Amino acid sequence: MGITTWGMExxxxxxxxxxxxxxxxxxxxxVLAVGTLRGWRPAGLGSLAALAVLALTVIVxxxxxxxxxxxxxxxxxxxxxxxxxxxxxxKAILRSAGVIPLHDEDLIFAKESxxxxxxxxxxxxxxxxxxxxxxxxxxxxxxxxxxxxxxxxSAGRGLIWPASMGAMxxxxxxxxxxxxxxxxxxxxxxxxxxFAVGVMLSSFGxxxxxxGLGVDWPGRDLILIAFAALFLxxxxxxxxxxxxxxxxxxxx
Amino acid sequence: MxxxxxxxVELFSMFVTDMRLTLTTLGLVLVAxxxxxxxxxxxxxxGLILLLGCFAIVVEATVRETKARRKL
Numbered sequence: 001m002g003i004t005t006w007g008m009e010x011x012x013x014x015x016x017x018x019x020x021x022x023x024x025x026x027x028x029x030x031v032l033a034v035g036t037l038r039g040w041r042p043a044g045l046g047s048l049a050a051l052a053v054l055a056l057t058v059i060v061x062x063x064x065x066x067x068x069x070x071x072x073x074x075x076x077x078x079x080x081x082x083x084x085x086x087x088x089x090x091k092a093i094l095r096s097a098g099v100i101p102l103h104d105e106d107l108i109f110a111k112e113s114x115x116x117x118x119x120x121x122x123x124x125x126x127x128x129x130x131x132x133x134x135x136x137x138x139x140x141x142x143x144x145x146x147x148x149x150x151x152x153x154s155a156g157r158g159l160i161w162p163a164s165m166g167a168m169x170x171x172x173x174x175x176x177x178x179x180x181x182x183x184x185x186x187x188x189x190x191x192x193x194x195f196a197v198g199v200m201l202s203s204f205g206x207x208x209x210x211x212g213l214g215v216d217w218p219g220r221d222l223i224l225i226a227f228a229a230l231f232l233x234x235x236x237x238x239x240x241x242x243x244x245x246x247x248x249x250x251x252x
Numbered sequence: 253m254x255x256x257x258x259x260x261v262e263l264f265s266m267f268v269t270d271m272r273l274t275l276t277t278l279g280l281v282l283v284a285x286x287x288x289x290x291x292x293x294x295x296x297x298x299g300l301i302l303l304l305g306c307f308a309i310v311v312e313a314t315v316r317e318t319k320a321r322r323k324l
Contacts (some may be wrong), residue, residue: 080267082277086310087269093314099321137255141262148266202310206303209281213288215299227303234307242318 008221009162011228012153015200016166019149022193023142024174029105030138032178033112038131046135054143062151062160075212077152078205084148085201092195093235097242103190149197153204199235203227273313280305 027047035043065073094100112134119130146167154163203224210217217223268274284302287293 079278079281082281082306083267083274086273086277086306086313087267089310090270090273090313090317093310094317097314097318099314099318133255137258140255141258144259144262145266202306206299206306209284210295210299210302213281213285213295213298213302215288215295215302217299218296230303230307231310234310238311238314242314245318246322 007224009159011200011204011224012159012163013166015153015197015204016146016150016163017170018193018200019197020146020167020170021174022190022197023146024171025105025190026103026108027138027142028174028178029108030112031135032183033109033116034131034135034138037113037116038128042128042132043135046132046137047139049132050136050139050143053140054147057147058150058160058164061147062154065151066158071212071214073212074208078208078210078212080148080205081152081201082205082209084145084152085198085203085205087198088194089198089202089231089235092191092198093239093242095191096195096239098246099242105190149201153201195232195235199228199231202231270313270317272316273309276309276312277306280309 031043031047034046068076091100095102116131116134119134150160150163150167154160206227207217207221207224219226280302284298284305287301288295288298
């Protein structure tokens, strides 16, 4: 295996792992609320059903995507990665600067618990059914982003299995820690992870978009490291400068 | 049905967190494509413009959001 292939594979696995960690923590909070309030049976069944749908999506769309001509695939995936990655990076910078509040898993847990109680009273439907559907939706919606990232970072390079393994590893890590502590994982440095993932996906986005357009990147795949370093520097400087802007009193 | 609607909303919001960021990114890619395919500009220069353009878009989007929130 060449050093560039190894570098690309490592970057794909790492991006899939870190992004999945963020999404799984978010889904876990809601599943935990469902499990705590309505029992583990609907929470588990809803989550398993959603995981089955997501796995099916990867199995069906993964190989289909490989059939698309390589330059068209690189360009379209590159553009989507740019939009998705820069969206995450923007949010992470704003949170880091204190412009928007940090993601609070404890608050989401409390909100979701209230929502479940309200929903059950309003619709007068079986509580078990509502609980199962809530867990299903949480895992499905958060998992969609994981599926996109797994497919996108592995596109055209046959890296779908390594990237899927990265996502599965994140799921296992969160499940094991979650089962042990039995509380929302509010101490996970979610914004730092989001910052890192935003940087990595934006770098992949520039790389694939360029490849799709026919840009001959110097250093081939290794330039991804330079892109990531530059995105990180720009992100950190921007967050720092926005933080100091916020600290200054506003002119009237 | 509600789940399908939620999935579609989620898919849309994955790529359109900020409409101006989305549109300027698409515009940047279009400009890069024209430069490389029509104007036959050196591909390394186009790559550099793409990279720098992305930095500018992220910085502009965060500064704009900060200004908007400060006004509130």
